[in-house]
Amino acid sequence: MEIERFNIRVYGILINSENEVLLTDEHRLNMNMTKFPGGGLKYGESTIECLKRECIEEMNQEIEIIEHLYTTDFFLNSMLLDTKKQLISIYYLIKPKEKLRLKIVTTPFDFTQNVDGPQCFRFVKIDDLKEENLSFPVDKKVVQLLKEKYGSR
Numbered sequence: 001m002e003i004e005r006f007n008i009r010v011y012g013i014l015i016n017s018e019n020e021v022l023l024t025d026e027h028r029l030n031m032n033m034t035k036f037p038g039g040g041l042k043y044g045e046s047t048i049e050c051l052k053r054e055c056i057e058e059m060n061q062e063i064e065i066i067e068h069l070y071t072t073d074f075f076l077n078s079m080l081l082d083t084k085k086q087l088i089s090i091y092y093l094i095k096p097k098e099k100l101r102l103k104i105v106t107t108p109f110d111f112t113q114n115v116d117g118p119q120c121f122r123f124v125k126i127d128d129l130k131e132e133n134l135s136f137p138v139d140k141k142v143v144q145l146l147k148e149k150y151g152s153r
Contacts, residue, residue, distance in 0.1 A: 005084065005085050005086075006085060006086050006087075006088055007040070007078040007085040007086070007087050007088070008040070008041040008047075008088045008089075008090070009038060009039065009040055009041070009087065009088070009089045009090070010038050010039070010040075010041055010047045010050045010051045010054065010089075010090045010091075010092070011035070011036040011037065011038030011051070011089065011090070011091045011092070011139075011142075012036060012037050012038050012051050012054075012055055012063060012091075012092055012093075012094040013036060013069055013091055013092065013093050013094065013142070013146070014037070014063075014093075014094050014095065014096070015093070015126070015146075015150060016123060018123070018125070019125060019126050019127070019150060020123035020124055020125050020126065021036075021123065021124060021126055021129065021146060022036070022037060022121060022122075022123055023035070023036065023121070023122055023123070023124055023133075023134075024036070024037050024058065024119055024120070024121050025108050025109045025110070025111075025119065025120050025121075025122065026117075026118065026119045027109070027111070027117065027118045027119075028117070032109055032135075033135040033136070034108065034133060034134055034135050035134060035135055035136060035139055036091070036134075036139060036142070037054065037055060037058055037059060037121070038050075038051055038054045038055075038058075039054045039057075039058070047090050047092075048065055048092070051063070051065070051092055051094070052065075055094070058119065059100075059101075059102050059121070060101060060102075061096050061097075061098075061100065061101060061102065062096070062097040062098065063094040063095065063096055063097060064094065064095050064096075064097055065092050065093075065094055066092070066093040066094060066095055067092065067093050068090070068091075068092055068093075069091040069092060069093050069142070069145065070090075070091045070141070070142055070145055071088065071089070071090045071091070072087065072088050072089045072090075072138050072141075076137060076138065079136065079137075087138070089138040089139075091142055102121045103120070103121070104121055104122060104123060105120045105121065105122050106122060107122075108122065110122075126146050126147060126150045126151050127147070127151050127152050129143050129146065129147065130143070131143045131144065
């Protein structure tokens with residue numbers, strides 16, 4: 001199979017002082033999804049520029065990049081877009097430049113309408129995070145990495 005294009009996604013892993021990671025619950029493309037904050041790389045952007053833009057757009061928050069955490073190391077077709085796009089996901093550990101201004105909820109999908117676009121944010125303890133809590137395969141791999149690196153020992 002010949003891959004015609006790539007779908008490059010860039011995500012931020014924000015871990016607070018309570019060893020909780022920030023998740024976003026969203027309704028997009030007629031489905032509910034739980035993922036890490038971030039989104040698609042635009043042509044001409046660097047991956048870091050993309051993540052900074054996405055955090056401003058989604059969270060109204062400027063962030064600092066701490067370090068690269070993970071880049072997809074296995075083949076995966078993009079699930080939600082054209083079938084001939086290879087998905088490459090890049091994850092960075094991030095921290096906010098200022099105190100978080102987000103409204104944090106405790107209930108998944110704590111929004112009132114299921115039209116394209118609603119989004120809410122919540123923290124989940126890394127030790128309590130389960131692969132099945134995330135919607136997408138690469139995010140599930142990142143859950144494993146977070147538990148290995150930041151979970152209780």
